[in-house]
Amino acid sequence: MASDYTVDKIKIMEGLDAVRIRPGMYIGTTGQRGLHHLLWEIIDNAIDEAANGYANEIAVTLHRNHSVTVVDNGRGIPVQIHEKMGVSGVEVVFTQLHAGGKFGNDSYGYSGGLHGVGASVVNALSEWLEVEVATDGRLYRMRFASQEDATGKIISGKSVAPLEEVSRTRRQGTSVTFLPDSRVFETIEMSYDVISKRIRELAYLNRGTKMTLLDERAGQPKKVEYQFNGGLSDFVNYLNGDKTPLYQPPIHFSGSSGGILVEVALQHNDGYADNIFSYVNNIPTTEGGTHETGLKAALTKVLNDYCRKTGYLKDKDAPLAGEDFREGITAVLSLKMRTIQFEGQTKTKLGNTEARPAVESVVTEQLTPYLEDLKHGEVATIIAEKAVKAARVREAARKAKATAREKNKLENAPLVGKLSSCSGRDYSKNELFIVEGDSAGGSAKQGRDRKFQAILPLRGKPLNVEKKRIDQVLQNEEFRSIITAVGTGIGEDFDISSLKYDKIIILSDADQDGAHIRAILLTFFYRYMKELVTDGHVYIGLSPLYKVQKDTKRIYCYDDEELRAATKSVGKGYTIQRYKGLGEMNPEQLWETTMSPDGRALIRVTIEDAADVEHLVTVLMGDKVQSRKEYIFENANFNKNNSDMFEKLKD
Numbered sequence: 143m144a145s146d147y148t149v150d151k152i153k154i155m156e157g158l159d160a161v162r163i164r165p166g167m168y169i170g171t172t173g174q175r176g177l178h179h180l181l182w183e184i185i186d187n188a189i190d191e192a193a194n195g196y197a198n199e200i201a202v203t204l205h206r207n208h209s210v211t212v213v214d215n216g217r218g219i220p221v222q223i224h225e226k227m228g229v230s231g232v233e234v235v236f237t238q239l240h241a242g243g244k245f246g247n248d249s250y251g252y253s254g255g256l257h258g259v260g261a262s263v264v265n266a267l268s269e270w271l272e273v274e275v276a277t278d279g280r281l282y283r284m285r286f287a288s289q290e291d292a293t294g295k296i297i298s299g300k301s302v303a304p305l306e307e308v309s310r311t312r313r314q315g316t317s318v319t320f321l322p323d324s325r326v327f328e329t330i331e332m333s334y335d336v337i338s339k340r341i342r343e344l345a346y347l348n349r350g351t352k353m354t355l356l357d358e359r360a361g362q363p364k365k366v367e368y369q370f371n372g373g374l375s376d377f378v379n380y381l382n383g384d385k386t387p388l389y390q391p392p393i394h395f396s397g398s399s400g401g402i403l404v405e406v407a408l409q410h411n412d413g414y415a416d417n418i419f420s421y422v423n424n425i426p427t428t429e430g431g432t433h434e435t436g437l438k439a440a441l442t443k444v445l446n447d448y449c450r451k452t453g454y455l456k457d458k459d460a461p462l463a464g465e466d467f468r469e470g471i472t473a474v475l476s477l478k479m480r481t482i483q484f485e486g487q488t489k490t491k492l493g494n495t496e497a498r499p500a501v502e503s504v505v506t507e508q509l510t511p512y513l514e515d516l517k518h519g520e521v522a523t524i525i526a527e528k529a530v531k532a533a534r535v536r537e538a539a540r541k542a543k544a545t546a547r548e549k550n551k552l553e554n555a556p557l558v559g560k561l562s563s564c565s566g567r568d569y570s571k572n573e574l575f576i577v578e579g580d581s582a583g584g585s586a587k588q589g590r591d592r593k594f595q596a597i598l599p600l601r602g603k604p605l606n607v608e609k610k611r612i613d614q615v616l617q618n619e620e621f622r623s624i625i626t627a628v629g630t631g632i633g634e635d636f637d638i639s640s641l642k643y644d645k646i647i648i649l650s651d652a653d654q655d656g657a658h659i660r661a662i663l664l665t666f667f668y669r670y671m672k673e674l675v676t677d678g679h680v681y682i683g684l685s686p687l688y689k690v691q692k693d694t695k696r697i698y699c700y701d702d703e704e705l706r707a708a709t710k711s712v713g714k715g716y717t718i719q720r721y722k723g724l725g726e727m728n729p730e731q732l733w734e735t736t737m738s739p740d741g742r743a744l745i746r747v748t749i750e751d752a753a754d755v756e757h758l759v760t761v762l763m764g765d766k767v768q769s770r771k772e773y774i775f776e777n778a779n780f781n782k783n784n785s786d787m788f789e790k791l792k793d
Contacts, residue, residue: 149222161239161266162298165326168263175750177327178336180267183260184212185320189344189424190412192217192351193478197315201354202341208330208359209321216315218277221305230305232273232284236265237299264320265299267327268366271320281311288323296325323791334364339754342368346380347424349373351508365512374407374474381419381472381756384766385411388470388528389521393507398511400496401480402579404504406437408473409523413764414532414611415669416468419753420475422482429676431485431492436501437475438464443523444506448513454526462533465634467525469532472756475501539613561627562587562597574598574627574643575683575737578650578659580733587647588736589729596643598627603659607666608763621666627737627766632670646674649683649736651723665763668755675747684743685724692716698735701744 161168161307169176181202191197197216204210220231227234239262260494265271270287283549285302336358345353345368357364370376378392393407420427427433442464449455449462477497513522564572574596577583585598590597604620612633615621625632629642648663649657660682667680674680686698690708692715697708709716721727727735736742749755762771 147217147220149220149224161263162296162326165267169204169267172327174329174331174333174336177322177330177332178340180264180322181210181212181262181332181337182340184210184320184442185341185344186424187260187318188212188214188216188316191315191347192348193424198350199352199354199460200341200344201356202337204332204334204337204355204357205319206359207321208332209319210332211317211319213317214315215313218275218314218316219273221275221277221282228533230281230284232275232305233301235312236271236273236284236286237301238262261318262299267323268299268320269323269325272301272319273319274317276311276313276315279310279312280307281309281313282306283308298378301776304637304710313758314519338366339751343377343426343753344424345415346370346373346377346474347421374405374476377419377474377623377753378407378472381474382409382411383416384757384760384764384769385413385472386409386765388524393509393512393521395504395512397504398498399503402500403478403499404433405476406473406505406508408471410470410528411472412578413470413608415608416465416471417756418468418471418475419756420477420492422477422479422497424476425482425488426752427484427492428749429485429491431497432494433475433477433492433497434502435467435472436498437505438468439498440502440505440509441467444509444557445529446565447510448522449526449529451514452522452526458571463536463634466529466532466536471529526582535613537613537615539563539611542613542616560598560601560623562590564594565592566594568594569642570644572596572643572649575647575649576600576624576663577724579723579725582649582651582723582727583727585727585729586737589731589733593663595737596627600659603655604662604666606662606763607669608759609765612670615666615670624663624666628671628674630671630674636671636673638673641674641679644679644680645681645744646682647681649685649724652685652687653722656723661762667711667747668759676749678746678748680747682747684738684745684747685721685727685732687721689719689721689731690716691719723762 165172165176167415169179185200185202188197188200188239191214192200192532197214199215201213202210203213205571211790219235222231223229224231224234227238238776248537265286268286268288270285272283272285276421282305284305286299288296288298289300291297315706324330333357338355341353345351350371350373352367352369354367355365372379373393373394375394377385378394382392388410390409392407396403396405398404405678418430418434420430420437422431422433422542442462445467446455446461456463461614477492479494479497481494483493485491512518539574566572575586575590575598577586577597577599580599580601583597583623586597586599600620602620605618607615627642628646629640630636630638631640648660650659664675664680667674684700686700687702688699688708690697690699690705690712692712695712699705699708705718709718724732724736734741760766
């Protein structure tokens with residue numbers, strides 16, 4: 143142990159104020175994402191113990207009363223009396239903002255979470271919280287609860303009684319149980335699937351750590367356990383599980399530079415997309431940052447040098463582009479560093495300038511000898527040959543783009559008669575509706591507000607880009623139209639500053655074909671215009687399935703539950719119209735239900751778990767039919783009773 147984790151290591155910066163008044167400042171939202179954020183903060187504290195070598199088991203339990211318990215076998219929170227505060231270290235950690243062992247570097251080398259804010263914020267936003275600390279052969283317990291003062295004001299996270307020693311024990315570590323406050327959150331029902339995915343990810347990132355999740359809420363308790371001794375290599379194998387890897391096992395190495403620990407695992411598959419998933423102190427950096435830039439730069443240099451040495455590139459040949467070497471790559475990059483600086487609105491982009499040279503140094507030092515080792519000759523050959531082939535395709539695509547640009551010089555010539563653009567020039571207010579079919583497109587053109595709404599009808603089903611090269615994508619008329627209309631370019635040429643519309647809304651029928659078109663378009667945006675998705679510009683428009691009418695009263699229903707409620711509210715003597723497609727609506731109905739900002743319902747497409755999205759896209763849109771069948775069987779809701787219910791309502 144580098145140093146003892148004692149009470150004097152806890153530094154206090156300010157009291158616990160305003161968390162209850164402005165919870166969004168600390169957890170982002172009081173919706174389900176914010177609810178789960180409470181749990182992540184407690185799990186992150188346990189993971190920090192594991193990441194620094196003090197724990198190897200973490201268990202999460204979801205109880206029937208909606209409380210949650212997180213247990214680790216780490217060192218335990220210090221229980222001694224804090225010199226400045228005059229109370230135990232446990233009470234300080236759970237009642238003072240910015241109090242914890244993470245502000246100095248002698249207790250935690252590397253930490254995630256809110257750097258000491260987490261535990262107190264969880265306490266402030268819980269109805270009650272109980273912590274048990276097992277250390278030095280003794281078990282201590284303390285309870286906190288939200289209480290009302292004489293004026294009825296809720297005082298958050300007050301200690302019920304001082305920390306007390308309750309028994310002797312042989313175990314070591316911390317247990318935290320908390321009940322989120324239903325007066326703060328829209329719901330206190332946590333998602334088993336969301337939590338399971340997160341702890342699986344943490345198990346990959348912390349090799350050998352045993353992560354357990356037990357859900358006691360269902361009739362039959364559910365339990366899952368994750369432990370990956372291969373760490374990032376196992377992670378890459380999971381991500382490539384429904385693809386066809388070109389070599390096995392993944393390339394895996396680690397090292398340190400400038401006090402930054404760098405670990406990388408990568409593997410090429412026979413696809414065309416490059417996928418890099420990066421983490422800093424176990425925190426996902428979905429927008430990338432300086433560490434990803436360093437990885438890309440080092441891969442390009444090392445692999446170009448290898449191709450020169452081995453003759454894949456002649457002296458007269460230009461070096462290959464980074465995208466050539468990254469075609470079909472799946473890579474996971476994990477950094478451990480002391481001080482993190484995030485950029486961007488969502489705080490998921492690493493800004494530390496020192497991260498880039500650290501990653502470049504480790505990758506160069508580790509990957510160069512790997513490629514030159516004769517026992518890895520076959521892997522190196524596969525990577526080099528795939529890159530050379532990718533370069534040829536890239537050159538063909540460049541020529542295709544150049545030709546397309548020439549054709550597009552006259553005010554989007556290919557879109558004349560197809561795109562109905564809007565008159566407004568304030569791109570921050572403009573919307574582009576991508577509409578399935580000419581019939582629906584015609585209604586949308588007539589029903590829209592021409593000032594800010596543009597309509598692009600699709601005259602056929604676009605390609606599934608998951609199975610196509612970029613040159614094949616560019617040959618597809620539907621995608622060429624979308625690329626021209628959006629204005630940002632794609633892939634390496636993507637430029638968000640050239641975006642012509644703040645909202646890009648996919649509007650398709652509420653049937654199987656419509657769902658397939660949505661999946662194809664979302665896959666295209668995810669693969670070639672990912673920043674549109676991460677920045678929140680892509681939406682799905684919801685169209686009604688039914689219209690319930692009685693006399694002059696009309697109610698539009700978007701699902702069967704709404705239909706039941708509508709028919710009940712209007713009483714007898716109503717009629718029901720079932721919309722089979724958008725084309726069945728006249729312009730006024732389409733505007734009223736689907737396009738008017740005052741009455742429509744939109745779903746913003748976001749990426750919360752990049753690794754899970756990548757896995758899902760591959761399963762649903764890739765070549766492995768069996769994996770797709772298994773996923774649909776496990777997750778689809780075929781709602782067998784809908785047809786019966788509809789017939790009864792008609793009667």
